[in-house]
Amino acid sequence: MRLLDRYLLRELMVPLLYCLGGFLIFFVSADLMNELPMLQGRGLNGWDIAEYYVFKSPELLPTVLPMGLLLALLYALAQHGKHHELVAIRAAGVSLWRLAAPYLAVGAVASVALFIASEIIGPHAQAATEDVLNRYRNKLEQQTELQWKRDVNFNNDVAGHEWKIGAFGLLTHEMLRVNVTWTGRDNVRRILFANRAGHTNGVWHFTDAELWAYVPPNLDFPLRTRTNLVVFPELDELPRLIKSEIKINTFTLDKMAKKLRFSLAEILDYQRLHPRLTGSKADELNTQFHGRLAAPFTCFVVVLLALPFGAAPGRRNVAIGVAASIGIGFAFFVLSRLSLVLGTGGHVPGWVAGWAPNVIFAAVGIELTRRLR
Template structure:
């Protein structure tokens, strides 16, 4: 009689789910420790080069960098953890014992899929509450050459704005709407593409009535290229007609915005007639990326089935790892195509997931046969 139950028995389900979670966490911790060490070795010189920085700033860098590493390598850790688990189960003939007891390949994988759903839910919450803020803070800090920056949660950095022929670069911006203020600004005034003046501004805040009325600029230093002359003013009025939304919408990075804020920014971009493909693809990918952990047990299942004494366990594990690597390559490629508008945003985020879901299911069915 064919067993049509989705899950195996309770002890088997708990046993395989526990193995999946513990192996995944062990691989994740190991990867993050190694990668964080290598990353810190590469950045420590830049961090310590900033005046006043020391050991505390190195630890601050670690605190900001680790969440991003965890989010990026969690699916890969799930893949390696599942491969390690299946290789051990196969080598100890536990897979054979389960199948002899009437447990199908899909039932063996079912507890892993349920566990990976829980991991995906935790990963999504972690990404939207911790990772986006740490990535934004780290980006602002690194763009400022690891010098001290104001501790504001809505900080943005390295914003470029085109105003007619002029280019405006804002190294730091904080706040929204009427509370938006800028610092470390450089204006490149051009005439028919030729640079006429370079203006360095310490800070800028909106005049009463908003940016349409102009901005109060402080610490203005102007270099006139035609006259080879430098002049300074403690204060000036400028940027008339430039609303704060032009700065906040000039740089919308999905990795630095949480799910709901990004959705609001997409609506604002649409209202302003701006291109939204990159933001939409990133918005959909915020869901697809954590769910990629569901694929890893399926792609790694090729290492579970087949006789261990056939001598092909290592080969099957290598094939499973290659399938996982292929998914990450295709996912990054598809997202890049979505960012430039070649793929529709929804397709760019979800096509790799659906494609490798079908590939994994096909390989599983063939392996079971």
């Protein structure tokens, strides 16, 4: 790494830390003002609320990290321009794109970090926030409202397995009043009724079960077998697949159009179970998938945007950088939400809705940078 790169990075890191901390405090404070009555109603004290927001911070990073990076870059570039350092660097034969190399590297690292926070840390952090929220709730309430999802219909279109579950344990993965219908390789249609089922050692164990087997050619009179415990290895659906189906089917079209709701793993699991998905559900999930995939690259895009605004010739006031970051952030937010609504409603393809904001703003940044002299 050249001495120039180290200098530019050092001058960026301090404002970046301040901006990230400031935006995080701002968004946490805004959320706290809105959620405080609910948090107090759950009986949480000050330490519990602090713990709650520690676990909730990965959810805020997709907004905080790009905005903090944008403002820090504009500030750092404005400071360099104020002391005519950018002019001196370019006069020494360093191109603007070579000067931007350390900033682009920071944007790439931030994109990777945001992806990890959203896809790996995020799901675990979300579960931890739910645990904190329900720490002081009555155990009976938790069992009836939080630990069990009632009347679950789960279909594996690839294998042809149809599950009807009276109650599914979100934490224990137990099932009550289970009804499974499938046709095996032997062309025998089977219907399994069980009072309870549990997932152990990678397979489902059904207790107090009765099996109806429709063996050709006597399809009107099934063979009935009753047993205390039975295992069917061909019923290989994992509990996380059922939980993904429950989560995705819980959200309505309006809720999906407002923000990104699901991780890539949840969407891929659902699409693997329903490969011939069409209609509004396909539009919703394609938009959510590409939106989630494109979201981390926003950090790289803001570097391309900050470069022409911050490196323009002339001395700039810091307030101009703040105003520019607010304006750019607002425009990006509006375009992102508009794309999400259009994609969710099926008006544009999901990949267009997900990637359009990044592509448009990146193209604008590259073109403006190219025009700089």
